[in-house]
Amino acid sequence: MINSIYNIIHSRYSSIKMLYLLLPLCCCRMLLYAADNKDPEPEPILFETSVFLVVQGVGGLEVPALINGDTAYLSVTDVFDFIKVRNNRSATGDSLSGYFLGEKDLYLIDRAKNEIHYRDHVYRLHKEDLAVSGTSIFLRLEYFGKVFGLPCKFNFRNLSVNMNTRLELPAVREMRLALMRQNINRLNGKAKADTVIKRDYPLFRFGMADWSVVANQRTQASDIWVNLGLGATIAGGEATASLNYNNYVQQQIAPDKDVKEIRPFDQRQQFYRWRYVDNDQRALRQIIAGKIFTQSISSIFDPVVGVQLTNAPTTYRRSFGTYTLSNITEPGWTVELYVNNALVDYTVADAAGFYTFDVPLVYGNSQIRLRFYGPFGEERIQEQNISIPFNFLPKNEFEYTASAGFVEDSLSSRFSRAQMNYGATRHITIGAGAEYLSSIPTNPAMPFVTTSIRMATNLLFNGEYTHNVRTQGILTYRTRSNLQVDVQYTRYKKGQQAIIYNFREERKIMLAKPFFGQHFSMFTRLTLNQLVSQDLKYTTSELLLSGAILRVGTNFTTYAVMVGKDQPFIYSNLGLSFRIPGKFLVMPQVQYAYTDNRLISARCEIGKYLFRNGYLNASYEKNYRSQISNFQLGLRYDFSFGQMGASILRSNHTTTVVESARGSLVYDGKTGYTGVSNRSMVGTGGIILQAFLDLNGNGQHDKGEPKAEGLRLSVNGGRVFQNRQDTTLRVQDMEPYTTYYLDLSNSNFDNIAWRAKNQVISVVVVPNQLKLIEVPVVVVGEVSGQVLLHESETTRGLGRIRVCFYRPDSSMVASTLTETDGFFNYMGLPPGAYTARIDPEQLKKLGLLCTPASLPFHISANKEGDVIDGLRFIVEREAGAIGKAW
Incomplete structure (x- = not known):
């Protein structure tokens, strides 16, 4: 009984034990079975739409996209087309191939294998990372950054994608190269325009006028200077006149002298010139009549009236270097640099009056001119014509200039000059010519030869020989560190009378170099000039330091004058300019003589701009040598129609009051426009653009066709003014005889269906004129x-x-x-x-x-x-x- 009970219990225990052993196995089998029979996860639901793709440096575009929540897929073909990446789709439509940045950067996007091959790497993707819809392959957004270095950020709220990358994409490179080519073409005058506005040649048309008045009142006398400049077109050419009235000299005449000998309206102070220009004619490009500019060898101090012919163009030709030009004027004056009547650069003289320019050396004979503008009205505009010694021409190009006329001196001397230059090679230009001046007693005819040689990249030489007058050579060298060395030697023939100097030799050497640091910038120049005559040597030297140190304008110049064996006279001039609280400009200046060990003079000026257009200044100067003290107070204000100023000067016991005013007038007869300006306008040009709705599509402004508002302009020069009342755009202060390109692509008309027929217009600016350009607007x-x-x-x-x-x-x-x-x-x-x-x-x-x-x-x-x-x-x-x- 007991045994049977034991057997039952043992057998049940064994069954339970076996059950516990089989239960985990069954569970595992059931789990595996369940896993094997589990339904596969559904593929993500993608909604097809379009997003706005913004690529840094390229722009934006609507591209097809697939969206699932915060996940986005972009069409690879659309993205790569936008950034100019080469892509080719296979015949089966399940892969894309091409190259990315360069031809060695091969890639393959394989939809069948879910792989991307790029360069030497293989990127294995999940099935849901690539999608196909219609004719496009879509790639999950993050793989644009992981594989191709194009990180993207998706914004679901506004359906946009921002792509930022440091790579120079093909589209960016193409835009950069296109811009470079466009700039080169514009510099060479080969830019592409939709239409070209031809130049017209009217018989007569008035356009510009400049005026200025300066009046002085002193204790014993008063005087006035009046200037009127006129600019017009006569017989298709540029006509310019400047009339001057100045009775200052007449007021200084003693009572017993004949006042009629000094005329306030002296003909030598008047300027008039007519110039006809056609840069398309190779044989004769300029005809000039009136008072002409001549680069004469002989000393001529009076104007020359005559005729000048040349085939030199008025426009710039390719520049191959620069020539440093520097000098001294009044402190704080504005100096403008003109090359061939084109404003190239401007600067403001420092506290000591020093200014410097890097003049571009261009092919051909360049006319260099400087204009000086003072702070008030005293001699506000002065002009100096400066000759740059280097004259290069392209290979096999011939250029000539011929002038003839008479000098307005007491002898009415006859003058003529002819010069011819030829580009023998790219680096050598040779020239020859002759000059004649009847007032020279002996040898009035002066034949000469010249040459300009570019011996190395930064080494230039110019030589000149004038028979019976002089022999001259100039050598200039500029290093990569901008150290410039100029050496000049001139030897005059004994007894020559063409040049008033009685020296036999002239020697000059100049060293110049700019220095730049974290807290300073400095221009340095060392000049040594020596004049040698039969009896003595006259030597002058100058060491100039001009720049800014810790935001303080600084000019320190030391001069030395040595005559023969006499003791040299050495003195220095220190000028500073800095701002103090309240936006006051302070300019102290002192002169000290080392030879006498004493102070020569001291001066301090303080100024402040008022109401943006006004300037108030006060100065005090003490000269310890002459014991003269000067105190000056002045005010200048720029109105829209002109500039006006007044100053009072107290010098010891003499008081001088100066009032000045200047401005300009602009007139266009076609449009009836009359305007005023506070700038000099004579010699400049401009255009007026007027858009009209071209209803019949003939490109002409017919009666009944209304004006179109919304014209926008981008132009490579000048100042743009908009008149909202008559919907016109006006561009002024444009360089004459220069081709400008008017870009109208940014216009924003009232109706989206209105478009400017010609997006880019080419026009040659005519001096002293506002040229009317009617822009047809078509309805698309x-x-x-x-x-x-x-x-x-x-x-x-x-x-x-x-x-x-x-x-x-x-x-x-x-x-x-x-x-x-x-x-x-x-x-x-x-x-x-x-x-x-x-x-x-x-x-x-x-x-x-x-x-x-x-x-x-x-x-x-x-x-x-x-x-x-x-x-x-x-x-x-x-x-x-x-x-x-x-």
Whole structure:
């Protein structure tokens, strides 16, 4: 009994034990079975839409996308097309290949294997990282950054993607190169324009006038200086006149002298000139009559009246270096540099009056001119004509200048000069000519030869020999560290009378170099000049330091004068300029003589700008040598119509009051515009742009065609003014005879259907004129429709399909791509008949047939613009095109 009970218990225990052993195995088997029979996870639901892609340095574009929550997929083809990355789709449509930045950066996006091959790496993706929709392959957003270095950030709220990268994308590189080529073409005058406005040659047209008045009142006398400058066009040429009245000298005449001998309206102080320019004529480009500028060898101090002929153009030619030009004027004066009548640069003289320019050396004979503008009215404008010694021409180019006339001196001396230059090689230019001046007693005829040699990249030589007058040589060298060395030697023939100097030799050496640091910038110049005569040597030296130290303008100049064996006279001039609280400008200056060990003079000026357009200054100066004290107080204010100023000077017991005013007038007879300015306008040019609605499309402003508001202008020079009352744009202060390019692509008209017919206009500016340019605005039409794919009794939109628009003569006008839903839209078709067709090459590649093959439509002409919609193309798969991409 007990044994049986034991056997039962033992057998049940063994069963329970076996059950506990089998239970985990069963559970595992059940779990494995459940796992094997579990339904696969559904693929993520992707919504097809479009997002706005913004690429740094390129711009923005709407591209097809697939979205699932915060995850986005972008069409690889659209993105790569936008950033100009080469991509080719396979015939089966399941892969993309090409190269990324360079031809060695090959890549392959394989949808079948879910892999990306880029350079020497293989990136294995999950199945859900790549998607296909229609004709496009979509890649998950983060892989643009992981694989190609194009990190992207998706914003679901505004459906936008920002792509930032440090790589120079092909699109960025293409834009940079295009801009460089555009700038080069513009410098060479070869920029592309939609239309060219030709220059006209009117018989007479008045345009500009400058005026200025300076009056002085002193204790014993008063005087006045009046200037009137006039600019016009006469017989197609530039006519300029400057009339001056100044009775200062007459007021200084003693009572017993004949006042009639000194005329306030002296003919030598008047300027008049007529110049005809045609830069397209190689044989003769300029004809000048009146008071002419001559680079004479002989000493001429009076104006020359005559005629000048030359084939030298007025425009710039390619620059190959610079020449440092520096000098001294009054402290705080503005100095403008003109090369061939074109404003190149300007600067403000420092506290000691020093200024410097790097003059560009251009091919041909350049006329260098400086204009000085003082703070008030005293001699506000002075002109100095400076000759740069280097004259280079391109190889095999010939240039000449011939002048003839008479000098307004007491003898009415006859003068003539002819010079010819020829570019023998790229680095050597030779020249020859002759000069004649009848007032020279002996040897009035002076033949000469010249040469300019570019011996090395930064080593230039110029030589000149004038028979019976002088022999001259100039050597200049500039290192890579901007150290410039100039050496000049001139030997005069004994007894020559063409040049008033009685020296036999002139020697000059100059060293100049700029220095830059974290807290300073400094220009240094050391000059040694020696004049040698038969009896003595006259030597002068100058050491100049000019720049800014800790925001303090500093000029320290030391001079030394040595005559023969006498003791040298050495003195220094220190000038500072700095600002103090309250925006006051302080300019102290002292002069000290080392030879006498005493102070020569001290001066301090303080000034402040008032109300943006005014300037108030006060100065005090004490000369310890002459015991003269000067106190001056002045005020200047710039109005829109002119500039006015007044100052009072107290010198010991003499008081002088000066009043000044200057301005300019601009007039255009065609438009009736009359304007004023506080700048000098004579000699400059300008344009007036007026947009009109070209309803009949003939490009001319006909009666009844209204003005169009919203014209916007971008131009490579001048100052732009907008007149909202008559919807015109005015550009002034433009360099004459220069080609300007007017970009109207940013115009914003009242109607979106209005477009400027010519987006880029080329125009040559005429001096002393405001040229009227009427801009036709055409009314463009809009066309829209849809491309649908019909397959298996279903119809859906098909994206990335190119729709082309043709004229009746079968020439293509424009094209556009369909969106992901198959819709297309294009705006910009002028009125007329058109035909829409899907690109036949794309249909052939995709293996599709289109019905209908083409759709004709017509854009009507009306003020608001025409809209054509409802164009519909149905495409179907071509028989046997299973393996093709569609």
